[in-house]
Amino acid sequence: MTESTKYLLPEDRIPKRWYNIQADLPKPLPAVLHPGTLQPVGPDDLAPLFPMELIMQEVSTEREVEIPEPVREVYRLWRPAPLFRAHRLEKALGTPAKIFYKYEGVSPAGSHKPNTAVAQAFYNKAAGVKRLSTETGAGQWGSSLAFAGNLFGLEVQVFQVRVSYDQKPYRRALMETYGARCLPSPSTETAYGRSVLERAPNHPGSLGIAISEAVEVAVQREDTKYALGSVLNHVLLHQTIIGLESMEQMEMAGAWPDVVVGCTGGGSNFAGIAFPFIGDALRGGRRARIVAVEPAACPSLTRGKYAYDFGDTAHMTPLTKMHTLGSTFTPPGFHAGGLRYHGMAPLVSHLKELGLIEATAYHQTECFAAGVTFARAEGIVPAPEANHAVKGAIEEALRCKREGRSETILFNLCGHGHFDMQAYIDYAAGKLTDQQYDPKELAMALSGLPSVPA
Amino acid sequence: MTESTKYLLPEDRIPKRWYNIQADLPKPLPAVLHPGTLQPVGPDDLAPLFPMELIMQEVSTEREVEIPEPVREVYRLWRPAPLFRAHRLEKALGTPAKIFYKYEGVSPAGSHKPNTAVAQAFYNKAAGVKRLSTETGAGQWGSSLAFAGNLFGLEVQVFQVRVSYDQKPYRRALMETYGARCLPSPSTETAYGRSVLERAPNHPGSLGIAISEAVEVAVQREDTKYALGSVLNHVLLHQTIIGLESMEQMEMAGAWPDVVVGCTGGGSNFAGIAFPFIGDALRGGRRARIVAVEPAACPSLTRGKYAYDFGDTAHMTPLTKMHTLGSTFTPPGFHAGGLRYHGMAPLVSHLKELGLIEATAYHQTECFAAGVTFARAEGIVPAPEANHAVKGAIEEALRCKREGRSETILFNLCGHGHFDMQAYIDYAAGKLTDQQYDPKELAMALSGLPSVPA
Numbered sequence: 001m002t003e004s005t006k007y008l009l010p011e012d013r014i015p016k017r018w019y020n021i022q023a024d025l026p027k028p029l030p031a032v033l034h035p036g037t038l039q040p041v042g043p044d045d046l047a048p049l050f051p052m053e054l055i056m057q058e059v060s061t062e063r064e065v066e067i068p069e070p071v072r073e074v075y076r077l078w079r080p081a082p083l084f085r086a087h088r089l090e091k092a093l094g095t096p097a098k099i100f101y102k103y104e105g106v107s108p109a110g111s112h113k114p115n116t117a118v119a120q121a122f123y124n125k126a127a128g129v130k131r132l133s134t135e136t137g138a139g140q141w142g143s144s145l146a147f148a149g150n151l152f153g154l155e156v157q158v159f160q161v162r163v164s165y166d167q168k169p170y171r172r173a174l175m176e177t178y179g180a181r182c183l184p185s186p187s188t189e190t191a192y193g194r195s196v197l198e199r200a201p202n203h204p205g206s207l208g209i210a211i212s213e214a215v216e217v218a219v220q221r222e223d224t225k226y227a228l229g230s231v232l233n234h235v236l237l238h239q240t241i242i243g244l245e246s247m248e249q250m251e252m253a254g255a256w257p258d259v260v261v262g263c264t265g266g267g268s269n270f271a272g273i274a275f276p277f278i279g280d281a282l283r284g285g286r287r288a289r290i291v292a293v294e295p296a297a298c299p300s301l302t303r304g305k306y307a308y309d310f311g312d313t314a315h316m317t318p319l320t321k322m323h324t325l326g327s328t329f330t331p332p333g334f335h336a337g338g339l340r341y342h343g344m345a346p347l348v349s350h351l352k353e354l355g356l357i358e359a360t361a362y363h364q365t366e367c368f369a370a371g372v373t374f375a376r377a378e379g380i381v382p383a384p385e386a387n388h389a390v391k392g393a394i395e396e397a398l399r400c401k402r403e404g405r406s407e408t409i410l411f412n413l414c415g416h417g418h419f420d421m422q423a424y425i426d427y428a429a430g431k432l433t434d435q436q437y438d439p440k441e442l443a444m445a446l447s448g449l450p451s452v453p454a
Numbered sequence: 455m456t457e458s459t460k461y462l463l464p465e466d467r468i469p470k471r472w473y474n475i476q477a478d479l480p481k482p483l484p485a486v487l488h489p490g491t492l493q494p495v496g497p498d499d500l501a502p503l504f505p506m507e508l509i510m511q512e513v514s515t516e517r518e519v520e521i522p523e524p525v526r527e528v529y530r531l532w533r534p535a536p537l538f539r540a541h542r543l544e545k546a547l548g549t550p551a552k553i554f555y556k557y558e559g560v561s562p563a564g565s566h567k568p569n570t571a572v573a574q575a576f577y578n579k580a581a582g583v584k585r586l587s588t589e590t591g592a593g594q595w596g597s598s599l600a601f602a603g604n605l606f607g608l609e610v611q612v613f614q615v616r617v618s619y620d621q622k623p624y625r626r627a628l629m630e631t632y633g634a635r636c637l638p639s640p641s642t643e644t645a646y647g648r649s650v651l652e653r654a655p656n657h658p659g660s661l662g663i664a665i666s667e668a669v670e671v672a673v674q675r676e677d678t679k680y681a682l683g684s685v686l687n688h689v690l691l692h693q694t695i696i697g698l699e700s701m702e703q704m705e706m707a708g709a710w711p712d713v714v715v716g717c718t719g720g721g722s723n724f725a726g727i728a729f730p731f732i733g734d735a736l737r738g739g740r741r742a743r744i745v746a747v748e749p750a751a752c753p754s755l756t757r758g759k760y761a762y763d764f765g766d767t768a769h770m771t772p773l774t775k776m777h778t779l780g781s782t783f784t785p786p787g788f789h790a791g792g793l794r795y796h797g798m799a800p801l802v803s804h805l806k807e808l809g810l811i812e813a814t815a816y817h818q819t820e821c822f823a824a825g826v827t828f829a830r831a832e833g834i835v836p837a838p839e840a841n842h843a844v845k846g847a848i849e850e851a852l853r854c855k856r857e858g859r860s861e862t863i864l865f866n867l868c869g870h871g872h873f874d875m876q877a878y879i880d881y882a883a884g885k886l887t888d889q890q891y892d893p894k895e896l897a898m899a900l901s902g903l904p905s906v907p908a
Contacts (some may be wrong), residue, residue: 005530008462076459077538077833084531088605106560108833110872150830151542170875177829177878375631376604379531379562418564418872421624424631 007249009080019240021275023063024282030321049226051127057234074118078107083249088377097400101413111415112269113144116238121148130223131155135210138337139171141229146180159185159213162205185210208313230266239272257410263388264292267345269414290357293392298331300344301359308452322349326445332435335423336384363434367391368427383415461703463534473694475729477517478736484775503680505581511688528572532561537703542831551854555867565869566723567598570692575602584677585609589664592791593625595683600634613639613667616659639664662767684720693726711742711864717842718746721799723868744811747846752785754798755813762906776803780899786889789877790838817888821845822881837869
């Protein structure tokens with residue numbers, strides 16, 4: 001091999017602007033609706049939760065949004081993230097395809113999440129906020145916000161789903177090392193948490209409950225705002241730095257992707273790598289196939305309905321049009337905790353409806369098999385979420401092998417699995433099963449979608 | 455801040471040669487002795503354990519040893535490793551010192567250990583070896599050899615100290631993900647292991663026993679060799695790539711260290727960053743202070759005796775002259791498992807005797823406090839071992855503050871703590887104590903050193 005293994009950019013090439021795909025959409029995004037009036041929400045409706053700069057980004061149609069210098073300054077701790085050519089994986093698969101991967105696990109918290117956590121902490125600090133509240137499941141997002149909040153002198157309060165709080169103490173330790181306060185949810189700190197505990201003192205918690213607790217805290221305290229790690233437009237905007245860097249690095253490599261692959265839970269890492277390529281094609285650039293890979297046990301893009309729905313279980317959020325399994329749908333337990341969400345980012349859903357992206361779903365054991373193949377070839381042990389993207393990329397590479405095509409595949413390796421090794425232990429022990437969702441429960445959840453006149 | 459945060463080298467600047475400090479020693483290293491004859495050992499004595507290329511490196515006095523191209527090819531997966539300027543840590547400490555750190559945690563296994571694991575796997579493969587056996591405590595070395603062996607198509611068998619095997623399943627999962635076979639030691643696979651289990655069926659194991667088992671397997675099988683992760687000259691040689699890259703990166707930064715700091719257990723990461731700077735000074739370059747930081751509970755350099763001793767507890771190894779606490783000394787339990795060794799690399803010991811390096815010792819709670827300070831400033835959560843180097847560097851920076859001196863400090867952050875979060879949990883819970891060694895046991899272990907005529 002004489003071709004490079006990795007493509008690095010110097011830190012003065014950290015992008016100066018995020019890319020806003022709303023500027024290039026052939027059809028604008030459907031409005032966000034107030035759940036009571038069913039009228040479009042205005043900026044003021046969101047002001048109790050978010051600082052105005054983030055609300056403005058949520059609705060902006062400007063193509064470029066400047067990245068504040070203090071945010072770029074923090075990004076320098078790990079960005080630009082490396083782009084790798086997976087020479088050894090190609091060889092292991094015997095494929096004529098060229099496989100590239102962008103590696104976001106180099107961030108201190110180990111995933112792409114700090115890209116938006118740092119930005120959100122900055123804008124909140126600038127708005128005079130003292131404290132951020134948020135929810136987390138396995139802890140990728142909670143640890144990222146803990147990291148970012150600490151750097152900007154913000155208190156961070158994380159409501160962690162109780163079953164994860166108890167079972168995954170390592171991520172909690174990471175949050176606490178960064179100085180955040182981490183509480184098991186349902187907690188006694190909120191009225192909603194107490195109401196749940198009264199009915200079920202041993203409730204294991206859920207992301208929906210944790211969101212409700214974090215929102216309650218933010219709404220009640222003047223000096224506290226809420227932060228969300230995926231789904232929203234401004235979160236996806238911040239993640240576009242992944243794709244923007246990748247475009248420059250693909251040019252360094254003298255290549256351009258025929259296929260771009262990302263895994264999807266709420267949609268943020270997928271949007272991060274994909275949107276800049278989609279936007280470039282919409283503006284007349286070369287078009288790549290864009291493939292979203294989701295877990296078969298929680299298949300919002302492939303089996304959900306494109307409809308208005310709530311973002312949380314307790315129905316405190318506005319209504320957004322998205323691919324949803326229904327806000328009351330409970331996905332079965334599987335290891336890629338970051339992909340266990342009933343809905344999909346409205347922007348990703350919209351692009352799916354416009355035919356600009358494809359979606360596919362895989363079960364967890366085949367994704368772990370792909371992850372082990374990747375680790376043995378490339379060294380990095382991927383996060384369970386990232387294994388879905390690895391699986392998607394390997395399938396594309398094997399298709400190229402069958403078809404004798406030397407395509408270029410780019411995927412986003414959104415994080416490492418260092419805090420998720422229990423999943424690999426279970427996989428190696430043959431204990432991992434492909435959980436199926438209950439079709440009756442899905443049908444019921446979908447039948448309960450809020451009724452919104454067209 | 456307009457100065458850079460990190461200094462990156464392109465992968466074609468991965469050094470082409472390791473640096474051998476034996477070429478520049480003002481006095482040669484004392485001979486290694488056969489434990490029976492007390493005569494210097496020859497290459498043939500070591501042939502059952504190591505391939506001849508590594509034995510030749512062990513005794514070479516050539517200044518430069520070429521890095522084989524297939525080894526550089528694997529290094530490209532993560533090397534050159536980044537050098538960071540710790541702007542935020544400097545600010546948090548309020549020091550006029552400039553603090554730089556070389557970060558070896560970017561390797562797939564998360565520490566500097568793959569630098570030599572890859573080289574050892576390559577030379578063994580080239581010599582026709584089919585299988586490597588080794589020991590590991592917490593698992594840093596075992597996972598690195600598992601990673602490297604897999605890439606070169608070698609079977610890897612790791613004897614892991616039973617108490618770690620049971621208590622730290624994440625590192626074991628990493629070894630198994632890379633395809634290695636990991637056994638709790640004492641095991642029933644070796645005569646020595648069985649003899650230990652006969653006497654004590656629930657024996658928790660020790661590094662000494664695990665070494666004896668790994669050596670036994672290697673000696674008995676023609677197609678199997680043994681691999682060691684520290685202490686030996688060839689291991690330290692391979693690690694010099696750390697310092698060689700750092701020198702180039704310090705030049706990029708327009709700075710040069712007044713102080714170089716590393717933590718020491720067996721001595722390999724310390725040697726890796728320090729030897730190239732020491733050698734440069736010996737050849738007329740600028741001299742830096744070189745500071746080794748060791749755990750106060752296992753203080754071979756600061757409290758040990760410089761004498762001939764065995765490398766293992768079962769007395770199967772040759773005798774080397776080194777700083778030792780006695781081969782029967784059992785250090786108390788503490789979290790920096792990689793630093794719990796009774797001896798010190800002969801080369802590091804020799805440099806200490808020549809007055810070319812300083813040594814200091816700290817207890818674990820103050821090292822964890824330093825690690826948390828570092829994590830909150832720089833984001834990266836250091837391994838418990840690396841916390842000793844962080845502590846050493848912070849102490850130097852605080853001295854600079856007291857003295858009003860703007861010195862340049864460089865330290866080696868040899869690995870991340872992602873697999874060691876239990877230690878941070880214990881620290882945060884106030885459960886960490888500063889274990890003291892038993893002075894009587896130390897005196898007894900030192901009185902039992904083998905008698906070697908001067």
